[in-house]
Amino acid sequence: MDAGGPVTAVGDAFVYLNDPFNWTRPGGILDLLVQHLRISALAVLLAAVLAVPTGVLLGRSGRGAGALVVLSNVSRAVPTLALLTVLAVTPLGFSETGTVLALAAFAVPPMLTNTYVGFREVDRDVREAARAMGMSRGQMLTRVEFPLASPLVATGVRTAAVQVVATATLAALVGGGGLGRIINLGFGQQDHGEILAGAVLVAALALLTELLLVLASTAVTPGPRRWPLRPVRAARAGRPEPTSSGVPL
Amino acid sequence: MASLGALSATSDPGTPVLAADEAPNPWFDPSYVTDNWDTIVGHLGQHVRLTVGAVLLGTLVALPLALLARRTRLLAGPVLGLSSVVYTIPSLALFAFLAPFTGALSPVTVLVGLTVYTLVILVRNFLAGLQGVPDDVREAARGMGYGPARLFLRVDLPLALPAFMAGLRIATVSTVALVTVGVITGNGGLGQLIIGGLNANFYRAEIVTGAVGCVLLAVVADVLLAGLQRLFTPWTRAAR
Numbered sequence: 232m233d234a235g236g237p238v239t240a241v242g243d244a245f246v247y248l249n250d251p252f253n254w255t256r257p258g259g260i261l262d263l264l265v266q267h268l269r270i271s272a273l274a275v276l277l278a279a280v281l282a283v284p285t286g287v288l289l290g291r292s293g294r295g296a297g298a299l300v301v302l303s304n305v306s307r308a309v310p311t312l313a314l315l316t317v318l319a320v321t322p323l324g325f326s327e328t329g330t331v332l333a334l335a336a337f338a339v340p341p342m343l344t345n346t347y348v349g350f351r352e353v354d355r356d357v358r359e360a361a362r363a364m365g366m367s368r369g370q371m372l373t374r375v376e377f378p379l380a381s382p383l384v385a386t387g388v389r390t391a392a393v394q395v396v397a398t399a400t401l402a403a404l405v406g407g408g409g410l411g412r413i414i415n416l417g418f419g420q421q422d423h424g425e426i427l428a429g430a431v432l433v434a435a436l437a438l439l440t441e442l443l444l445v446l447a448s449t450a451v452t453p454g455p456r457r458w459p460l461r462p463v464r465a466a467r468a469g470r471p472e473p474t475s476s477g478v479p480l
Numbered sequence: 481m482a483s484l485g486a487l488s489a490t491s492d493p494g495t496p497v498l499a500a501d502e503a504p505n506p507w508f509d510p511s512y513v514t515d516n517w518d519t520i521v522g523h524l525g526q527h528v529r530l531t532v533g534a535v536l537l538g539t540l541v542a543l544p545l546a547l548l549a550r551r552t553r554l555l556a557g558p559v560l561g562l563s564s565v566v567y568t569i570p571s572l573a574l575f576a577f578l579a580p581f582t583g584a585l586s587p588v589t590v591l592v593g594l595t596v597y598t599l600v601i602l603v604r605n606f607l608a609g610l611q612g613v614p615d616d617v618r619e620a621a622r623g624m625g626y627g628p629a630r631l632f633l634r635v636d637l638p639l640a641l642p643a644f645m646a647g648l649r650i651a652t653v654s655t656v657a658l659v660t661v662g663v664i665t666g667n668g669g670l671g672q673l674i675i676g677g678l679n680a681n682f683y684r685a686e687i688v689t690g691a692v693g694c695v696l697l698a699v700v701a702d703v704l705l706a707g708l709q710r711l712f713t714p715w716t717r718a719a720r
Contacts, residue, residue: 237580313671320505397570404572414573418584421584
């Protein structure tokens with residue numbers, strides 16, 4: 232409208248993305264991308280360190296399902312933007328630490344619930360057979376339970392990682408860095424071309440992360456390969472979305 | 481008093497020099513809420529309007545899509561695949577994609593974006609609910625002479641209602657949280673308070689009022705929908 236309609240905006244976005252200076256200058260796309268990925272990686276790592284061992288402990292004992300459902304629902308109700316802003320006005324201030332902590336907090340529930348379900352669903356008979364073969368608790372964990380639970384653990388980590396990469400965009404709204412800054416600047420200047428260019432970059436990064444992690448998790452999952460990119464089978468279609476992690480509890 | 485405070489501050493090198501640095505910045509301030517009641521209610525109204533609008537529009541689009549997807553297996557795959565791709569796109573990017581078409585400062589941008597996200601959740605849950613209706617029951621109803629409309633209203637809808645309501649509850653709670661991102665267009669409901677407080681020299685009371693308001697709204701909406709579900713499915717209570 233004020234910037235000349237959608238067609239001009241698409242052209243402007245193309246020009247913006249085609250300008251090498253926009254990529255390589257200090258604070259340009261490459262710098263923001265590196266920052267985006269660093270924040271995301273730290274958040275996922277922190278969340279995994281907290282969530283996966285807890286999920287293993289709870290899943291093996293089979294306790295805490297109710298608490299996990301509550302945690303999952305609460306994390307859905309709290310806006311990411313709210314937590315980012317609240318952490319920015321604590322003594323942490325506008326730092327990457329605040330962003331990492333906020334993103335990690337939202338990455339914990341999907342990892343925790345998936346790990347929990349993965350370990351809880353290990354067949355009792357398989358556990359007993361392993362014990363009868365003389366395996367210690369440690370051996371059972373690493374050789375029996377973990378391989379069986381690993382597809383769900385991987386799903387949890389992947390869901391959380393994609394979500395973190397996506398929500399790291401919001402850090403720009405509270406003065407943080409990352410690729411969201413391009414969108415934020417574009418809105419600030421009412422520059423539709425820049426807005427669209429930022430949207431393309433952020434969406435591409437999120438989709439690429441999802442694709443890479445799907446391939447990676449399939450590759451590291453033991454057992455017969457179930458390649459995820461094959462057409463959806465009728466039996467798998469229409470799975471509901473019961474918790475934020477996408478796993479029914 | 482103020483000059484005394486400033487004097488003592490300058491004499492002590494450990495404390496901040498500026499008087500503004502010593503201004504109290506409480507996490508919650510009842511007087512902020514009472515003084516700015518009209519502003520808060522205004523933003524709350526927009527928050528509710530955007531949420532209700534997005535969930536209603538999403539339902540209107542998702543129901544036919546789910547019915548179509550149930551009819552043909554061929555369509556179920558693409559519909560679900562596309563919906564998970566859409567869910568991967570960050571909300572800020574989705575609003576940014578829409579902005580050149582619907583206006584960068586328009587609430588329509590937020591409404592359309594939120595509707596797209598509710599669609600993803602609703603289509604999935606609606607389809608799961610419809611697929612959960614036993615074929616025998618539908619067969620029997622058709623044998624009794626039920627037409628398509630009556631079959632849907634009297635057989636499919638009651639049996640799929642728990643799944644439908646679960647989808648609506650998740651979509652509503654997620655939407656309440658996502659509305660805050662609309663602040664990028666200046667239409668973020670209570671998100672305006674969160675970012676407004678940040679821009680007003682990190683005024684904590686305003687930020688926390690916005691954040692707590694969002695969570696409370698989500699809880700109220702969820703409880704209301706849970707109540708509706710109980711009301712509409714009396715047979716599930718009788719079974720207990």
